[in-house]
Amino acid sequence: MEEVKGKLIALGGGYDDGLIKLIHSKICSLTSRIEVIATAATEAEESGQAYKEAFEELGCHNVRFMRIDEEHEADIPDNLKRIKQADVIFFTGGDQVRLASFLNGSELLRILRKRYREEEIIVAGTSAGAAIMSDRMIYDGYGHYSLIKGEMKTTTGCSFIKKVFIDTHFAERGRFGRLAHAVAHDPDYIGIGLSEETGIIIKKGNQVEVFGPGVVTIIDASEVAFSNLREVEENEPIAVENLKMHLLVNGYRYCLKEHLFQPVAATATLIHVDNSAVPAKG
Structure with a gap:
Protein backbone atom coordinates (compact mmCIF):
# COMPACT_ATOMS: atom_id res chain seq x y z
CA MET A 1 0.00 0.00 0.00
CA GLU A 2 1.31 3.41 -0.91
CA GLU A 3 1.95 5.94 1.84
CA VAL A 4 -0.28 8.96 1.41
CA LYS A 5 -0.31 12.41 2.98
CA GLY A 6 -4.06 12.82 3.40
CA LYS A 7 -6.31 11.26 6.05
CA LEU A 8 -9.53 9.32 5.72
CA ILE A 9 -12.11 9.66 8.48
CA ALA A 10 -15.01 7.18 8.38
CA LEU A 11 -17.95 6.92 10.81
CA GLY A 12 -20.24 3.93 11.11
CA GLY A 13 -23.42 6.01 10.99
CA GLY A 14 -25.94 6.94 13.66
CA TYR A 15 -25.36 10.08 15.71
CA ASP A 16 -22.59 11.93 13.91
CA ASP A 17 -22.06 15.05 15.97
CA GLY A 18 -18.89 13.41 17.32
CA LEU A 19 -17.44 13.20 13.82
CA ILE A 20 -18.22 16.84 13.14
CA LYS A 21 -16.62 17.86 16.46
CA LEU A 22 -13.57 15.72 15.67
CA ILE A 23 -13.06 17.43 12.32
CA HIS A 24 -13.53 20.81 13.94
CA SER A 25 -11.39 20.35 17.05
CA LYS A 26 -8.69 17.87 16.07
CA ILE A 27 -8.26 18.13 12.35
CA CYS A 28 -8.86 21.57 10.89
CA SER A 29 -8.87 25.24 11.82
CA LEU A 30 -11.91 27.52 11.83
CA THR A 31 -10.76 28.94 8.50
CA SER A 32 -10.45 25.57 6.73
CA ARG A 33 -12.44 25.21 3.53
CA ILE A 34 -15.03 22.46 4.01
CA GLU A 35 -17.09 21.02 1.16
CA VAL A 36 -20.19 18.96 2.01
CA ILE A 37 -21.32 16.47 -0.65
CA ALA A 38 -24.76 14.98 0.09
CA THR A 39 -25.36 13.09 -3.17
CA ALA A 40 -26.08 9.85 -1.29
CA ALA A 41 -28.95 11.37 0.69
CA THR A 42 -32.61 11.06 -0.33
CA GLU A 43 -33.12 14.76 0.36
CA ALA A 44 -29.68 15.92 -0.70
CA GLU A 45 -30.17 19.67 -0.44
CA GLU A 46 -31.79 19.44 2.97
CA SER A 47 -29.08 17.10 4.24
CA GLY A 48 -26.26 19.18 2.79
CA GLN A 49 -27.57 22.38 4.33
CA ALA A 50 -28.03 20.66 7.71
CA TYR A 51 -24.40 19.57 7.80
CA LYS A 52 -23.26 22.98 6.61
CA GLU A 53 -25.13 24.56 9.50
CA ALA A 54 -23.73 21.99 11.96
CA PHE A 55 -20.17 22.95 11.05
CA GLU A 56 -21.04 26.64 11.17
CA GLU A 57 -22.50 26.26 14.67
CA LEU A 58 -19.06 25.13 15.81
CA GLY A 59 -17.47 28.24 14.35
CA CYS A 60 -16.38 26.98 10.92
CA HIS A 61 -17.16 29.88 8.61
CA ASN A 62 -15.91 28.57 5.28
CA VAL A 63 -18.35 25.70 4.64
CA ARG A 64 -20.13 25.09 1.34
CA PHE A 65 -22.58 22.50 0.04
CA MET A 66 -21.58 21.04 -3.34
CA ARG A 67 -24.61 19.64 -5.13
CA ILE A 68 -23.93 16.73 -7.49
CA ASP A 69 -26.92 14.84 -8.90
CA GLU A 70 -29.01 14.27 -12.03
CA GLU A 71 -29.35 18.01 -12.61
CA HIS A 72 -25.95 19.13 -11.35
CA GLU A 73 -22.86 17.63 -13.00
CA ALA A 74 -19.77 16.91 -10.93
CA ASP A 75 -17.32 18.41 -13.41
CA ILE A 76 -18.58 21.95 -13.79
CA PRO A 77 -15.75 24.53 -13.54
CA ASP A 78 -16.89 25.91 -10.18
CA ASN A 79 -16.88 22.45 -8.56
CA LEU A 80 -13.42 21.66 -9.91
CA LYS A 81 -12.10 24.97 -8.63
CA ARG A 82 -13.60 24.38 -5.19
CA ILE A 83 -12.35 20.78 -4.91
CA LYS A 84 -8.82 22.00 -5.68
CA GLN A 85 -9.04 24.49 -2.80
CA ALA A 86 -10.88 22.41 -0.18
CA ASP A 87 -9.17 21.34 3.03
CA VAL A 88 -11.93 18.94 4.11
CA ILE A 89 -14.42 16.99 1.99
CA PHE A 90 -17.37 15.51 3.86
CA PHE A 91 -19.66 12.84 2.35
CA THR A 92 -23.04 12.32 4.03
CA GLY A 93 -24.94 9.09 4.49
CA GLY A 94 -27.60 7.58 2.24
CA ASP A 95 -27.15 5.30 -0.77
CA GLN A 96 -23.49 4.49 -1.41
CA VAL A 97 -24.16 3.06 -4.88
CA ARG A 98 -25.81 6.32 -5.92
CA LEU A 99 -22.93 8.36 -4.52
CA ALA A 100 -20.25 6.28 -6.23
CA SER A 101 -22.12 6.29 -9.54
CA PHE A 102 -22.07 10.10 -9.72
CA LEU A 103 -18.40 10.37 -8.70
CA ASN A 104 -16.69 7.48 -10.49
CA GLY A 105 -15.18 8.49 -13.80
CA SER A 106 -15.37 12.20 -12.99
CA GLU A 107 -12.51 14.67 -13.17
CA LEU A 108 -13.58 15.88 -9.74
CA LEU A 109 -12.87 12.48 -8.18
CA ARG A 110 -9.58 12.17 -10.06
CA ILE A 111 -8.44 15.52 -8.63
CA LEU A 112 -9.62 14.60 -5.15
CA ARG A 113 -7.82 11.25 -5.16
CA LYS A 114 -4.61 12.90 -6.36
CA ARG A 115 -4.84 15.56 -3.66
CA TYR A 116 -5.50 12.89 -1.03
CA ARG A 117 -2.31 11.07 -2.02
CA GLU A 118 -0.11 14.16 -2.29
CA GLU A 119 -1.51 16.75 0.16
CA GLU A 120 -2.56 16.89 3.80
CA ILE A 121 -6.30 17.03 3.17
CA ILE A 122 -9.16 15.26 4.93
CA VAL A 123 -11.70 13.03 3.20
CA ALA A 124 -14.44 12.25 5.72
CA GLY A 125 -17.78 10.48 5.57
CA THR A 126 -20.50 8.79 7.55
CA SER A 127 -22.43 5.62 6.64
CA ALA A 128 -22.58 5.60 2.82
CA GLY A 129 -19.94 8.33 2.81
CA ALA A 130 -17.62 5.92 4.66
CA ALA A 131 -18.48 2.84 2.59
CA ILE A 132 -17.39 4.44 -0.71
CA MET A 133 -13.84 5.15 0.43
CA SER A 134 -12.22 1.93 -0.79
CA ASP A 135 -11.91 0.53 -4.32
CA ARG A 136 -14.59 -2.08 -3.53
CA MET A 137 -17.67 -1.69 -1.35
CA ILE A 138 -20.39 -4.00 -0.05
CA TYR A 139 -23.90 -2.97 -1.00
CA ASP A 140 -26.06 -6.01 -0.24
CA GLY A 141 -26.29 -8.93 2.17
CA TYR A 142 -28.65 -9.34 5.13
CA GLY A 143 -28.17 -11.26 8.38
CA HIS A 144 -27.48 -14.98 8.12
CA TYR A 145 -28.47 -14.93 4.45
CA SER A 146 -25.24 -13.09 3.72
CA LEU A 147 -23.36 -16.33 4.42
CA ILE A 148 -25.10 -17.93 1.45
CA LYS A 149 -23.11 -17.80 -1.78
CA GLY A 150 -24.56 -15.13 -4.05
CA GLU A 151 -26.33 -13.14 -1.30
CA MET A 152 -23.40 -10.81 -0.53
CA LYS A 153 -22.71 -8.31 -3.30
CA THR A 154 -19.92 -5.80 -3.89
CA THR A 155 -19.30 -3.09 -6.46
CA THR A 156 -16.77 -0.41 -7.35
CA GLY A 157 -16.06 2.27 -4.74
CA CYS A 158 -14.19 5.56 -5.05
CA SER A 159 -10.68 4.15 -4.47
CA PHE A 160 -9.14 6.51 -1.95
CA PHE A 170 -21.99 -2.99 11.62
CA ALA A 171 -23.13 -4.36 14.98
CA GLU A 172 -26.53 -2.69 14.89
CA ARG A 173 -27.60 -4.26 11.57
CA GLY A 174 -25.95 -7.65 11.95
CA ARG A 175 -23.40 -7.24 9.16
CA PHE A 176 -20.67 -9.56 10.40
CA GLY A 177 -21.69 -12.28 7.94
CA ARG A 178 -21.47 -10.15 4.84
CA LEU A 179 -18.10 -8.65 5.79
CA ALA A 180 -16.71 -12.11 6.59
CA HIS A 181 -18.05 -13.38 3.25
CA ALA A 182 -16.49 -10.44 1.40
CA VAL A 183 -12.98 -10.99 2.74
CA ALA A 184 -13.25 -14.77 2.40
CA HIS A 185 -14.07 -14.20 -1.27
CA ASP A 186 -11.20 -11.69 -1.65
CA PRO A 187 -8.62 -12.70 1.00
CA ASP A 188 -6.18 -9.94 0.03
CA TYR A 189 -8.75 -7.45 1.40
CA ILE A 190 -9.10 -6.45 5.06
CA GLY A 191 -12.63 -6.06 6.41
CA ILE A 192 -13.39 -3.08 8.68
CA GLY A 193 -16.76 -3.07 10.43
CA LEU A 194 -17.79 0.24 12.00
CA SER A 195 -20.39 0.39 14.76
CA GLU A 196 -22.62 3.44 14.92
CA GLU A 197 -21.18 6.57 16.57
CA THR A 198 -17.75 4.97 16.20
CA GLY A 199 -15.25 5.50 13.45
CA ILE A 200 -11.70 5.35 12.22
CA ILE A 201 -8.97 7.68 11.07
CA ILE A 202 -6.73 6.09 8.44
CA LYS A 203 -3.30 7.71 8.44
CA LYS A 204 -0.65 7.25 5.73
CA GLY A 205 -3.04 4.93 3.93
CA ASN A 206 -2.20 2.23 6.49
CA GLN A 207 -2.72 3.04 10.19
CA VAL A 208 -6.32 2.57 11.32
CA GLU A 209 -7.06 4.36 14.62
CA VAL A 210 -10.41 4.40 16.41
CA PHE A 211 -12.50 7.28 17.72
CA GLY A 212 -15.84 7.25 19.50
CA PRO A 213 -17.32 5.04 22.24
CA GLY A 214 -17.86 1.76 20.40
CA VAL A 215 -16.00 -1.10 18.74
CA VAL A 216 -14.42 -1.46 15.30
CA THR A 217 -14.22 -5.03 13.98
CA ILE A 218 -11.30 -6.11 11.80
CA ILE A 219 -11.66 -9.31 9.75
CA ASP A 220 -8.52 -10.72 8.12
CA ALA A 221 -8.60 -13.63 5.69
CA SER A 222 -4.89 -13.60 4.82
CA GLU A 223 -4.27 -16.84 6.75
CA VAL A 224 -7.37 -18.74 5.65
CA ALA A 225 -6.46 -22.40 5.24
CA PHE A 226 -9.62 -23.53 3.43
CA SER A 227 -12.70 -22.05 1.80
CA ASN A 228 -15.38 -23.74 -0.27
CA LEU A 229 -16.37 -20.52 -2.03
CA ARG A 230 -14.93 -21.52 -5.38
CA GLU A 231 -16.61 -24.92 -5.44
CA VAL A 232 -19.94 -24.48 -3.68
CA GLU A 233 -23.06 -23.78 -5.78
CA GLU A 234 -25.08 -20.57 -5.64
CA ASN A 235 -27.55 -20.42 -2.71
CA GLU A 236 -25.41 -22.83 -0.65
CA PRO A 237 -23.74 -21.84 2.67
CA ILE A 238 -20.04 -21.08 2.71
CA ALA A 239 -17.31 -22.69 4.83
CA VAL A 240 -14.11 -20.91 5.83
CA GLU A 241 -11.23 -22.11 8.02
CA ASN A 242 -8.99 -19.83 10.10
CA LEU A 243 -10.63 -16.47 9.53
CA LYS A 244 -9.07 -14.00 11.99
CA MET A 245 -10.93 -11.24 13.82
CA HIS A 246 -9.80 -8.31 15.97
CA LEU A 247 -11.83 -5.87 18.05
CA LEU A 248 -10.48 -2.32 18.22
CA VAL A 249 -11.51 0.45 20.57
CA ASN A 250 -10.23 3.94 21.21
CA GLY A 251 -6.51 3.74 22.05
CA TYR A 252 -5.73 0.87 19.69
CA ARG A 253 -4.95 0.68 16.00
CA TYR A 254 -4.53 -1.80 13.18
CA CYS A 255 -1.79 -1.51 10.57
CA LEU A 256 -3.21 -2.80 7.29
CA LYS A 257 0.03 -3.53 5.49
CA GLU A 258 1.60 -5.39 8.42
CA HIS A 259 -1.65 -7.07 9.58
CA LEU A 260 -0.70 -5.79 13.03
CA PHE A 261 -2.90 -5.01 16.07
CA GLN A 262 -1.25 -2.66 18.56
CA PRO A 263 -1.93 0.05 21.14
CA VAL A 264 -1.47 3.61 20.00
CA ALA A 265 1.90 4.84 21.30
CA ALA A 266 1.69 6.24 24.81
CA THR A 267 3.22 9.49 23.62
CA ALA A 268 0.50 10.00 21.01
CA THR A 269 -2.58 12.04 21.79
CA LEU A 270 -5.53 9.67 21.97
CA ILE A 271 -8.74 10.86 20.38
CA HIS A 272 -11.81 11.20 22.57
CA VAL A 273 -15.13 12.46 21.31
CA ASP A 274 -18.22 13.16 23.39
CA ASN A 275 -21.21 11.76 21.46
CA SER A 276 -23.84 12.46 24.10
CA ALA A 277 -27.12 14.20 23.41
CA VAL A 278 -26.67 14.86 19.72
CA PRO A 279 -29.20 14.64 16.87
CA ALA A 280 -28.89 12.13 14.06
CA LYS A 281 -28.34 13.74 10.67
CA GLY A 282 -28.22 10.73 8.34
Whole structure:
Protein backbone atom coordinates (compact mmCIF):
# COMPACT_ATOMS: atom_id res chain seq x y z
CA MET A 1 0.00 0.00 0.00
CA GLU A 2 1.31 3.41 -0.91
CA GLU A 3 1.95 5.94 1.84
CA VAL A 4 -0.28 8.96 1.41
CA LYS A 5 -0.31 12.41 2.98
CA GLY A 6 -4.06 12.82 3.40
CA LYS A 7 -6.31 11.26 6.05
CA LEU A 8 -9.53 9.32 5.72
CA ILE A 9 -12.11 9.66 8.48
CA ALA A 10 -15.01 7.18 8.38
CA LEU A 11 -17.95 6.92 10.81
CA GLY A 12 -20.24 3.93 11.11
CA GLY A 13 -23.42 6.01 10.99
CA GLY A 14 -25.94 6.94 13.66
CA TYR A 15 -25.36 10.08 15.71
CA ASP A 16 -22.59 11.93 13.91
CA ASP A 17 -22.06 15.05 15.97
CA GLY A 18 -18.89 13.41 17.32
CA LEU A 19 -17.44 13.20 13.82
CA ILE A 20 -18.22 16.84 13.14
CA LYS A 21 -16.62 17.86 16.46
CA LEU A 22 -13.57 15.72 15.67
CA ILE A 23 -13.06 17.43 12.32
CA HIS A 24 -13.53 20.81 13.94
CA SER A 25 -11.39 20.35 17.05
CA LYS A 26 -8.69 17.87 16.07
CA ILE A 27 -8.26 18.13 12.35
CA CYS A 28 -8.86 21.57 10.89
CA SER A 29 -8.87 25.24 11.82
CA LEU A 30 -11.91 27.52 11.83
CA THR A 31 -10.76 28.94 8.50
CA SER A 32 -10.45 25.57 6.73
CA ARG A 33 -12.44 25.21 3.53
CA ILE A 34 -15.03 22.46 4.01
CA GLU A 35 -17.09 21.02 1.16
CA VAL A 36 -20.19 18.96 2.01
CA ILE A 37 -21.32 16.47 -0.65
CA ALA A 38 -24.76 14.98 0.09
CA THR A 39 -25.36 13.09 -3.17
CA ALA A 40 -26.08 9.85 -1.29
CA ALA A 41 -28.95 11.37 0.69
CA THR A 42 -32.61 11.06 -0.33
CA GLU A 43 -33.12 14.76 0.36
CA ALA A 44 -29.68 15.92 -0.70
CA GLU A 45 -30.17 19.67 -0.44
CA GLU A 46 -31.79 19.44 2.97
CA SER A 47 -29.08 17.10 4.24
CA GLY A 48 -26.26 19.18 2.79
CA GLN A 49 -27.57 22.38 4.33
CA ALA A 50 -28.03 20.66 7.71
CA TYR A 51 -24.40 19.57 7.80
CA LYS A 52 -23.26 22.98 6.61
CA GLU A 53 -25.13 24.56 9.50
CA ALA A 54 -23.73 21.99 11.96
CA PHE A 55 -20.17 22.95 11.05
CA GLU A 56 -21.04 26.64 11.17
CA GLU A 57 -22.50 26.26 14.67
CA LEU A 58 -19.06 25.13 15.81
CA GLY A 59 -17.47 28.24 14.35
CA CYS A 60 -16.38 26.98 10.92
CA HIS A 61 -17.16 29.88 8.61
CA ASN A 62 -15.91 28.57 5.28
CA VAL A 63 -18.35 25.70 4.64
CA ARG A 64 -20.13 25.09 1.34
CA PHE A 65 -22.58 22.50 0.04
CA MET A 66 -21.58 21.04 -3.34
CA ARG A 67 -24.61 19.64 -5.13
CA ILE A 68 -23.93 16.73 -7.49
CA ASP A 69 -26.92 14.84 -8.90
CA GLU A 70 -29.01 14.27 -12.03
CA GLU A 71 -29.35 18.01 -12.61
CA HIS A 72 -25.95 19.13 -11.35
CA GLU A 73 -22.86 17.63 -13.00
CA ALA A 74 -19.77 16.91 -10.93
CA ASP A 75 -17.32 18.41 -13.41
CA ILE A 76 -18.58 21.95 -13.79
CA PRO A 77 -15.75 24.53 -13.54
CA ASP A 78 -16.89 25.91 -10.18
CA ASN A 79 -16.88 22.45 -8.56
CA LEU A 80 -13.42 21.66 -9.91
CA LYS A 81 -12.10 24.97 -8.63
CA ARG A 82 -13.60 24.38 -5.19
CA ILE A 83 -12.35 20.78 -4.91
CA LYS A 84 -8.82 22.00 -5.68
CA GLN A 85 -9.04 24.49 -2.80
CA ALA A 86 -10.88 22.41 -0.18
CA ASP A 87 -9.17 21.34 3.03
CA VAL A 88 -11.93 18.94 4.11
CA ILE A 89 -14.42 16.99 1.99
CA PHE A 90 -17.37 15.51 3.86
CA PHE A 91 -19.66 12.84 2.35
CA THR A 92 -23.04 12.32 4.03
CA GLY A 93 -24.94 9.09 4.49
CA GLY A 94 -27.60 7.58 2.24
CA ASP A 95 -27.15 5.30 -0.77
CA GLN A 96 -23.49 4.49 -1.41
CA VAL A 97 -24.16 3.06 -4.88
CA ARG A 98 -25.81 6.32 -5.92
CA LEU A 99 -22.93 8.36 -4.52
CA ALA A 100 -20.25 6.28 -6.23
CA SER A 101 -22.12 6.29 -9.54
CA PHE A 102 -22.07 10.10 -9.72
CA LEU A 103 -18.40 10.37 -8.70
CA ASN A 104 -16.69 7.48 -10.49
CA GLY A 105 -15.18 8.49 -13.80
CA SER A 106 -15.37 12.20 -12.99
CA GLU A 107 -12.51 14.67 -13.17
CA LEU A 108 -13.58 15.88 -9.74
CA LEU A 109 -12.87 12.48 -8.18
CA ARG A 110 -9.58 12.17 -10.06
CA ILE A 111 -8.44 15.52 -8.63
CA LEU A 112 -9.62 14.60 -5.15
CA ARG A 113 -7.82 11.25 -5.16
CA LYS A 114 -4.61 12.90 -6.36
CA ARG A 115 -4.84 15.56 -3.66
CA TYR A 116 -5.50 12.89 -1.03
CA ARG A 117 -2.31 11.07 -2.02
CA GLU A 118 -0.11 14.16 -2.29
CA GLU A 119 -1.51 16.75 0.16
CA GLU A 120 -2.56 16.89 3.80
CA ILE A 121 -6.30 17.03 3.17
CA ILE A 122 -9.16 15.26 4.93
CA VAL A 123 -11.70 13.03 3.20
CA ALA A 124 -14.44 12.25 5.72
CA GLY A 125 -17.78 10.48 5.57
CA THR A 126 -20.50 8.79 7.55
CA SER A 127 -22.43 5.62 6.64
CA ALA A 128 -22.58 5.60 2.82
CA GLY A 129 -19.94 8.33 2.81
CA ALA A 130 -17.62 5.92 4.66
CA ALA A 131 -18.48 2.84 2.59
CA ILE A 132 -17.39 4.44 -0.71
CA MET A 133 -13.84 5.15 0.43
CA SER A 134 -12.22 1.93 -0.79
CA ASP A 135 -11.91 0.53 -4.32
CA ARG A 136 -14.59 -2.08 -3.53
CA MET A 137 -17.67 -1.69 -1.35
CA ILE A 138 -20.39 -4.00 -0.05
CA TYR A 139 -23.90 -2.97 -1.00
CA ASP A 140 -26.06 -6.01 -0.24
CA GLY A 141 -26.29 -8.93 2.17
CA TYR A 142 -28.65 -9.34 5.13
CA GLY A 143 -28.17 -11.26 8.38
CA HIS A 144 -27.48 -14.98 8.12
CA TYR A 145 -28.47 -14.93 4.45
CA SER A 146 -25.24 -13.09 3.72
CA LEU A 147 -23.36 -16.33 4.42
CA ILE A 148 -25.10 -17.93 1.45
CA LYS A 149 -23.11 -17.80 -1.78
CA GLY A 150 -24.56 -15.13 -4.05
CA GLU A 151 -26.33 -13.14 -1.30
CA MET A 152 -23.40 -10.81 -0.53
CA LYS A 153 -22.71 -8.31 -3.30
CA THR A 154 -19.92 -5.80 -3.89
CA THR A 155 -19.30 -3.09 -6.46
CA THR A 156 -16.77 -0.41 -7.35
CA GLY A 157 -16.06 2.27 -4.74
CA CYS A 158 -14.19 5.56 -5.05
CA SER A 159 -10.68 4.15 -4.47
CA PHE A 160 -9.14 6.51 -1.95
CA ILE A 161 -7.74 3.35 -0.39
CA LYS A 162 -7.47 -0.16 -1.83
CA LYS A 163 -7.77 -3.72 -0.60
CA VAL A 164 -10.19 -2.78 2.19
CA PHE A 165 -13.92 -3.29 2.71
CA ILE A 166 -15.50 -0.69 5.00
CA ASP A 167 -18.93 -1.71 6.31
CA THR A 168 -21.09 0.57 8.47
CA HIS A 169 -23.93 0.20 11.03
CA PHE A 170 -21.99 -2.99 11.62
CA ALA A 171 -23.13 -4.36 14.98
CA GLU A 172 -26.53 -2.69 14.89
CA ARG A 173 -27.60 -4.26 11.57
CA GLY A 174 -25.95 -7.65 11.95
CA ARG A 175 -23.40 -7.24 9.16
CA PHE A 176 -20.67 -9.56 10.40
CA GLY A 177 -21.69 -12.28 7.94
CA ARG A 178 -21.47 -10.15 4.84
CA LEU A 179 -18.10 -8.65 5.79
CA ALA A 180 -16.71 -12.11 6.59
CA HIS A 181 -18.05 -13.38 3.25
CA ALA A 182 -16.49 -10.44 1.40
CA VAL A 183 -12.98 -10.99 2.74
CA ALA A 184 -13.25 -14.77 2.40
CA HIS A 185 -14.07 -14.20 -1.27
CA ASP A 186 -11.20 -11.69 -1.65
CA PRO A 187 -8.62 -12.70 1.00
CA ASP A 188 -6.18 -9.94 0.03
CA TYR A 189 -8.75 -7.45 1.40
CA ILE A 190 -9.10 -6.45 5.06
CA GLY A 191 -12.63 -6.06 6.41
CA ILE A 192 -13.39 -3.08 8.68
CA GLY A 193 -16.76 -3.07 10.43
CA LEU A 194 -17.79 0.24 12.00
CA SER A 195 -20.39 0.39 14.76
CA GLU A 196 -22.62 3.44 14.92
CA GLU A 197 -21.18 6.57 16.57
CA THR A 198 -17.75 4.97 16.20
CA GLY A 199 -15.25 5.50 13.45
CA ILE A 200 -11.70 5.35 12.22
CA ILE A 201 -8.97 7.68 11.07
CA ILE A 202 -6.73 6.09 8.44
CA LYS A 203 -3.30 7.71 8.44
CA LYS A 204 -0.65 7.25 5.73
CA GLY A 205 -3.04 4.93 3.93
CA ASN A 206 -2.20 2.23 6.49
CA GLN A 207 -2.72 3.04 10.19
CA VAL A 208 -6.32 2.57 11.32
CA GLU A 209 -7.06 4.36 14.62
CA VAL A 210 -10.41 4.40 16.41
CA PHE A 211 -12.50 7.28 17.72
CA GLY A 212 -15.84 7.25 19.50
CA PRO A 213 -17.32 5.04 22.24
CA GLY A 214 -17.86 1.76 20.40
CA VAL A 215 -16.00 -1.10 18.74
CA VAL A 216 -14.42 -1.46 15.30
CA THR A 217 -14.22 -5.03 13.98
CA ILE A 218 -11.30 -6.11 11.80
CA ILE A 219 -11.66 -9.31 9.75
CA ASP A 220 -8.52 -10.72 8.12
CA ALA A 221 -8.60 -13.63 5.69
CA SER A 222 -4.89 -13.60 4.82
CA GLU A 223 -4.27 -16.84 6.75
CA VAL A 224 -7.37 -18.74 5.65
CA ALA A 225 -6.46 -22.40 5.24
CA PHE A 226 -9.62 -23.53 3.43
CA SER A 227 -12.70 -22.05 1.80
CA ASN A 228 -15.38 -23.74 -0.27
CA LEU A 229 -16.37 -20.52 -2.03
CA ARG A 230 -14.93 -21.52 -5.38
CA GLU A 231 -16.61 -24.92 -5.44
CA VAL A 232 -19.94 -24.48 -3.68
CA GLU A 233 -23.06 -23.78 -5.78
CA GLU A 234 -25.08 -20.57 -5.64
CA ASN A 235 -27.55 -20.42 -2.71
CA GLU A 236 -25.41 -22.83 -0.65
CA PRO A 237 -23.74 -21.84 2.67
CA ILE A 238 -20.04 -21.08 2.71
CA ALA A 239 -17.31 -22.69 4.83
CA VAL A 240 -14.11 -20.91 5.83
CA GLU A 241 -11.23 -22.11 8.02
CA ASN A 242 -8.99 -19.83 10.10
CA LEU A 243 -10.63 -16.47 9.53
CA LYS A 244 -9.07 -14.00 11.99
CA MET A 245 -10.93 -11.24 13.82
CA HIS A 246 -9.80 -8.31 15.97
CA LEU A 247 -11.83 -5.87 18.05
CA LEU A 248 -10.48 -2.32 18.22
CA VAL A 249 -11.51 0.45 20.57
CA ASN A 250 -10.23 3.94 21.21
CA GLY A 251 -6.51 3.74 22.05
CA TYR A 252 -5.73 0.87 19.69
CA ARG A 253 -4.95 0.68 16.00
CA TYR A 254 -4.53 -1.80 13.18
CA CYS A 255 -1.79 -1.51 10.57
CA LEU A 256 -3.21 -2.80 7.29
CA LYS A 257 0.03 -3.53 5.49
CA GLU A 258 1.60 -5.39 8.42
CA HIS A 259 -1.65 -7.07 9.58
CA LEU A 260 -0.70 -5.79 13.03
CA PHE A 261 -2.90 -5.01 16.07
CA GLN A 262 -1.25 -2.66 18.56
CA PRO A 263 -1.93 0.05 21.14
CA VAL A 264 -1.47 3.61 20.00
CA ALA A 265 1.90 4.84 21.30
CA ALA A 266 1.69 6.24 24.81
CA THR A 267 3.22 9.49 23.62
CA ALA A 268 0.50 10.00 21.01
CA THR A 269 -2.58 12.04 21.79
CA LEU A 270 -5.53 9.67 21.97
CA ILE A 271 -8.74 10.86 20.38
CA HIS A 272 -11.81 11.20 22.57
CA VAL A 273 -15.13 12.46 21.31
CA ASP A 274 -18.22 13.16 23.39
CA ASN A 275 -21.21 11.76 21.46
CA SER A 276 -23.84 12.46 24.10
CA ALA A 277 -27.12 14.20 23.41
CA VAL A 278 -26.67 14.86 19.72
CA PRO A 279 -29.20 14.64 16.87
CA ALA A 280 -28.89 12.13 14.06
CA LYS A 281 -28.34 13.74 10.67
CA GLY A 282 -28.22 10.73 8.34
